Amino acid sequence: MFSAQRIETVQLQDVASIIECDLPWNRFSGERVLVTGASGFLGGYLTRTLLSLHSAGKTEQPVHVLALVRNSSKARRQLADQLDCQHLEILEFDLKDPLLPGVGEINFVLHAASQASPRFYGTDPVGTILPNAIGTAALLKALSRSARPAAFLFVSSSEVYGSPLGNAPIKETSYGGIDPMEIRSCYAEAKRLGEALCAAWSQQYRIPTFVVRPFHTYGPGLQEDDGRVFADFAFNVVRGENIRMLSDGSARRAFCYVSDAIAGFFTVLLTGSPATAYNVANPSANLSVIELAEMLADLFPAKKIRVERCESLARETSTSTILPDVSRLAALGWRPSVTPAIGFRRMIEAYERSVE
Numbered sequence: 001m002f003s004a005q006r007i008e009t010v011q012l013q014d015v016a017s018i019i020e021c022d023l024p025w026n027r028f029s030g031e032r033v034l035v036t037g038a039s040g041f042l043g044g045y046l047t048r049t050l051l052s053l054h055s056a057g058k059t060e061q062p063v064h065v066l067a068l069v070r071n072s073s074k075a076r077r078q079l080a081d082q083l084d085c086q087h088l089e090i091l092e093f094d095l096k097d098p099l100l101p102g103v104g105e106i107n108f109v110l111h112a113a114s115q116a117s118p119r120f121y122g123t124d125p126v127g128t129i130l131p132n133a134i135g136t137a138a139l140l141k142a143l144s145r146s147a148r149p150a151a152f153l154f155v156s157s158s159e160v161y162g163s164p165l166g167n168a169p170i171k172e173t174s175y176g177g178i179d180p181m182e183i184r185s186c187y188a189e190a191k192r193l194g195e196a197l198c199a200a201w202s203q204q205y206r207i208p209t210f211v212v213r214p215f216h217t218y219g220p221g222l223q224e225d226d227g228r229v230f231a232d233f234a235f236n237v238v239r240g241e242n243i244r245m246l247s248d249g250s251a252r253r254a255f256c257y258v259s260d261a262i263a264g265f266f267t268v269l270l271t272g273s274p275a276t277a278y279n280v281a282n283p284s285a286n287l288s289v290i291e292l293a294e295m296l297a298d299l300f301p302a303k304k305i306r307v308e309r310c311e312s313l314a315r316e317t318s319t320s321t322i323l324p325d326v327s328r329l330a331a332l333g334w335r336p337s338v339t340p341a342i343g344f345r346r347m348i349e350a351y352e353r354s355v356e
Contacts, residue, residue, distance in 0.1 A: 004081075028050060030061035030062070038065070038090075040113070042265075043113065046110050063087060070095075105146050109142070136194040139152070140209070153212065156214075161174060162177050210272055211275075213277055214261050215253070215254055215324050220350040249289040249293065281324035281326055281336075295341065
């Protein structure tokens with residue numbers, strides 16, 4: 001059992017570091033911002049950041065956040081520390097439904113609603129596709145009807161690259177293959193369509209759209225049953241369990257702490273070029289899966305966690321190295337600052353100290 005209060009404390013510390021970025025935050029002053037997936041991992045950070053701007057002196061007027069969520073009860077639990085804020089409005093709606101309810105006048109849309117965990121791809125592929133497809137179209141249409149549409153941010157994914165060819169750093173123009181008939185492709189294809197919709201709306205209706213492609217983002221707020229290897233390993237450590245390797249551990253990934261990723265999102269939204277995709281990742285945090293497991297075990301020596309190699313289950317992964325090129329985002333002045341050792345320690349301790 002985890003204490004929400006401890007997790008929220010770490011999240012708000014992260015938000016404080018995000019809003020210290022030198023960005024034109026006052027563009028949000030007095031604006032109505034629709035955040036989808038506001039009770040989720042990334043959406044929760046986006047919401048907290050926006051609601052913190054005025055009290056931190058970053059905007060002249062408070063930002064009104066309309067939090068669009070699938071489950072309002074869950075949202076009230078996840079955003080419990082923000083419920084007293086009169087500038088937070090929670091609206092329950094599933095973006096699988098094409099008939100978006102009236103949201104009133106909105107100036108910004110930050111679209112982070114998506115089933116990002118692989119555990120959903122096989123069991124709910126339709127629910128994975130639709131929020132990124134018809135949901136994105138409905139949100140773009142709603143923003144285009146507003147009197148002062150400022151910008152639309154689409155949180156895409158590194159999955160759009162499919163299986164990159166070779167091990168060269170992945171630029172925003174580096175695409176590999178995706179089989180649309182493979183069920184797991186529901187997520188990648190949905191993100192690709194969402195990006196195409198953003199480009200189309202920007203071209204035809206002159207709505208400023210911005211696309212970010214996060215890579216392997218981690219931090220407090222991830223669910224225990226997330227299903228991705230870095231989350232599984234982190235919660236192994238939280239529970240004091242040995243880490244079981246189900247592959248040969250050779251695959252390499254660039255792990256980005258959530259505060260760096262969210263700072264990257266806002267950097268793109270506030271200073272980037274419309275209808276342009278930006279990789280958001282930490283190339284200096286490039287670790288193999290086995291290196292990640294061993295680092296996590298070493299971070300907490302008192303737990304005496306071992307990394308177990310399950311030789312009978314070991315398999316190589318199809319994509320051995322995913323190394324992003326973030327020069328496009330770096331040109332805007334963004335730099336990641338949280339190392340994997342610091343970031344994963346923050347994440348694990350947020351949950352570990354919360355056990356009741």
